[in-house]
Amino acid sequence: MSTKATSKTPLLLSLLALIVGGAIGYGVGVKVEQNSSAPNLQACQQHIKAQADQLEHSAEQYQALVSDSEDQSKQLEQATTELTAMTKLVEKQKADFAQQLASLAQKKQQLSVSQKKLEVTKKKLDTEVVKLKTTTNKQQVVIDKSQQYFERQAEMQANVKSTQAKIVELQQTAKGFKKACDEFKSGNSWNWVSQKDCDNYDQQLGLLKNKQAILATQQQALAVINDEIGKK
Numbered sequence: 001m002s003t004k005a006t007s008k009t010p011l012l013l014s015l016l017a018l019i020v021g022g023a024i025g026y027g028v029g030v031k032v033e034q035n036s037s038a039p040n041l042q043a044c045q046q047h048i049k050a051q052a053d054q055l056e057h058s059a060e061q062y063q064a065l066v067s068d069s070e071d072q073s074k075q076l077e078q079a080t081t082e083l084t085a086m087t088k089l090v091e092k093q094k095a096d097f098a099q100q101l102a103s104l105a106q107k108k109q110q111l112s113v114s115q116k117k118l119e120v121t122k123k124k125l126d127t128e129v130v131k132l133k134t135t136t137n138k139q140q141v142v143i144d145k146s147q148q149y150f151e152r153q154a155e156m157q158a159n160v161k162s163t164q165a166k167i168v169e170l171q172q173t174a175k176g177f178k179k180a181c182d183e184f185k186s187g188n189s190w191n192w193v194s195q196k197d198c199d200n201y202d203q204q205l206g207l208l209k210n211k212q213a214i215l216a217t218q219q220q221a222l223a224v225i226n227d228e229i230g231k232k
Contacts, residue, residue, distance in 0.1 A: 170208040177201035
């Protein structure tokens with residue numbers, strides 16, 4: 001109950017007591033005098049009693065209003081407390097939301113920076129891939145050429161060996177024809193020799209000279225191939 005309402009309640013009760021006491025005193029005074037107006041006294045007492053009852057009823061209504069006012073005051077106080085708590089909660093939620101927005105903006109910025117770094121890294125990798133492909137292609141060309149050189153080297157070495165073997169064979173054959181030709185030219189031989197042996201000898205010398213020229217060409221080509229392989 002509020003202080004204002006509490007201070008009014010004793011005042012109203014005192015007023016009620018004063019009216020009732022005055023009515024009783026008035027009735028007693030009239031009875032002592034014992035005049036002829038008794039019926040009027042009874043009516044007056046009834047009227048006073050009715051006013052006292054009405055005043056008491058008013059006091060009860062006033063008391064009920066005071067109680068309702070106190071209840072409304074408590075409800076208002078509770079509503080104010082709840083509103084204050086709700087306001088604080090809303091303020092806290094606003095602060096949390098603002099913090100979340102700031103954090104989200106920071107993460108977005110970090111993501112943007114990371115994405116830019118990723119794009120730069122991707123471009124570098126793409127460049128490296130292009131370089132690697134170019135280098136690989138060049139190396140493959142070198143490998144292919146080297147393989148071709150090695151194949152040509154092996155082939156030329158085989159040709160050189162074959163020509164050398166043929167030269168040795170021609171030299172042996174020419175040596176036999178030379179002996180027979182020399183005997184024919186001396187005129188003292190008992191063997192069956194003739195000019196044909198000398199012709200065969202000359203023929204073998206021609207074949208031998210031709211093979212030796214081929215061998216020189218092959219050896220020169222082999223030297224060029226060896227030199228190219230040495231540069232790889």
